[in-house]
Amino acid sequence: MSNLGRLTYADMKIQAVGIIQMRQSTLFGFGFGCTSLIINQFVRRYKRSRIRFCFTFGSAEIRQSASDERVTWRAKTMATVEVVFFLICSLACAPAARAGTIQNFTQMAASNGLECEQYEVTTDDGYVLTLFRLPGNSSRPVLLLSGAFGSADDYIARGNTSLPAVLARAGRDVWLGNVRGSRYGMRHRTLDPAGSAFWDFSFHEYSVSDLPAIVDFVLNNTEQQKLSHIGWSLGTTGVYVLGSERPEYAAKFRVSISLAPICYMHHSPAQVLAALTAPLVMPALALTGTDGVFVDGSLERSLVLSACSSPATAYGVCMQALYPVYGYDADEMEPEYAVKFFEHYPSSMSRKALTHLAQTIQQRRFQKYDYGLLGNLRKYGSLSPPEYALGGNNISVVLVSGRNDLTSTLPDVALLRRRLGGVRRHIVLEPAKFNHIDFAHGINTHSVLFEPIILSLLEEYDDS
Incomplete structure (x- = not known):
């Protein structure tokens, strides 16, 4: 057993x-x-x-x-x-927090001997996002995006065995993005994070505003027509939404490598957590005026x-x-x-993004944000929110799963493979216990995934 x-x-x-x-x-x-x-x-x-x-x-x-x-x-x-x-x-x-002693992304990169550059990207609706770069061969840019409650820090925390370090040593031009509301996405041209208006976004806005702005910035700075993308957890979801909502962006991707893909969560214990948090935690957060959670x-x-x-x-x-x-x-x-x-x-995340994620889990539909009957009528012209047209995606996608990932389960990824257009293959990693966290934080992930699989996939799609 x-x-x-x-x-x-x-x-x-x-x-x-x-x-x-x-x-x-x-x-x-x-x-x-x-x-x-x-x-x-x-x-x-x-x-x-x-x-x-x-x-x-x-x-x-x-x-x-x-x-x-x-x-x-x-x-x-x-x-x-x-x-x-x-x-x-x-x-x-609890003892006093020690936030002042914690290294940020650039400090972690420097402590591991990695050259790092920092940029600012402004979205079409005014959010100012921090983008990090480990410079390499600019003809082969690779964009990394982390998942829910995440930031670029997740990818580099393992230091010299982290994915950015492995890619940089292989000569790749490594870019790490951050979405609005995360640790490196807490600014806006006019809105204050202390106000509710700043936090009025879900993962839909990550996908149709943040991701396109980051992609265009990277391509403009590298003078390339295409890039490769690696997402982990909710960092994969944006590509599925972008491919269905803004199909013109398919031409800007060589490949999107989805680590622990998040779309359907029918077989995950997150079903139970969503059932608990949706009726209890979310109203409590709204009642207390908490629009962003886990803010530094x-x-x-x-x-x-x-x-x-x-x-x-x-x-x-x-x-x-x-x-x-x-x-x-x-x-x-x-x-x-x-x-x-x-x-x-x-890292920080908006209450609305959490609510949107909980809605897709509970209603078992990969859909746009549910504003309620009247709100949906005003927003979408229908009583229920429309599902994302996954079949219309033309971005080349490689799905990568862990056998013991209880968040992105094998049956749910198999369902995604059937419904998402552009899927080229589905790779299931060999280690029996490989879980959701291991994709970025496992002590042996560099030898299991980064070096033998990701580097090979990037080479395979270099000329696509």
């Missing part, structure tokens, strides 16, 4: 260490214990669950059925919910930096909250690196 979701003894041990380090405050322990009692009442409704996190006054016990190695997706989701509540309860006594300096971002500040807590607690949704692969994420991971993730 598969053990992809299994918590090993070593993982339970480091998680316990993390909890012990966090129970130093009596206030924290009491708050965490009370919250755990509430959440466990919710967890008990799921009688078939094989795992339950039992936190009481800051101590932890993990109970797992010895007769079943597989942790059910429902149980893992409930575990995630409890860890999230733990993080919220820890805020009151915000309460929630400071919480992550504080709670995930040591190897024991970053891996033993914080990372465990992500594994149930992204897939469990302890071999590719060492505890020391988990601290660096949370220094840069999650």
Whole structure:
């Protein structure tokens, strides 16, 4: 039987260490214990669950059925919910955030001996986006885009084994883009990020405004007609939307390599998270006037930096909250690196973009933003939002999947392959535990994916 979701003894041990380090405050322990009692009442409704996190006054016990190695997706989701509540309860006594000591993209590039240039791109609706470049052969530009809650930082965090470093050493002209509302997309010609108007965008605007502006900027600066694109997670989605909404841009792509493609999520635990957050979290954010989440300096971002500040807590607690949704692969994420991971993730994102993503998950349709019946009538002339015409895409796309990716699952990518025009092939990586995070952050991803597969794909499409 598969053990992809299994918590090993070593993982339970480091998680316990993390909890012990966090129970130093009596206030924290009491708050965490009370919250755990509430959440466990919710967890008990799921009688078939094989795992339950039992936190009481800051101590932890993990109970797992010895007769079943597989942790059910429902149980893992409930575990995630409890860890999230733990993080919220820890805020009151968390140590001061250390944001001032965290390296930005250019600093990380310099520390790894990589030459880096920085540019500004202005979209057609006034957003000012930061674009990074690791200069190389300008006749072969490659554009990298990260996913939800991401930024260019995700790609370079691994240093000399990161994808930008591998591409730069191969002589590629590497460009890394950032979308509006992310850490490097917090400016506008007239709008203030403190106001709601700044955050009035979803992933539709990433696709039809940000991506075209970045593509045109790169091509103009390199004096080329085409570029290659590599996207990860939601960084793949923009190409599918762009190809259907603005088909003239197909001529500007040699190839788009989709790492962990995000379009359909019918088989992902994200279904459960969307069902929980859509009716609960989103209205709460709207009620409090929170239009952007995880903005640098915000309460929630400071919480992550504080709670995930040591190897024991970053891996033993914080990372465990992500594994149930992204897939469990302890071999590719060492505890020391988990601290660096949370220094840069999650980056800021708009509430509207999250809502749009949740809508596509819940309604099981890859569609435009749902404004409600009356809003849809005004916006689209129909009661429901139209689906994106994926079949009309003419950009050459190569899909790349991980066998243990619980966010971009194999059945969902197979559905995307059937419906998206321009798909040339679908590559499934060999490692059995390769998950959603590994595409950018796995310790061995350079030898599994970057060097043997991505470099070969880029060479294959160089003359297309």
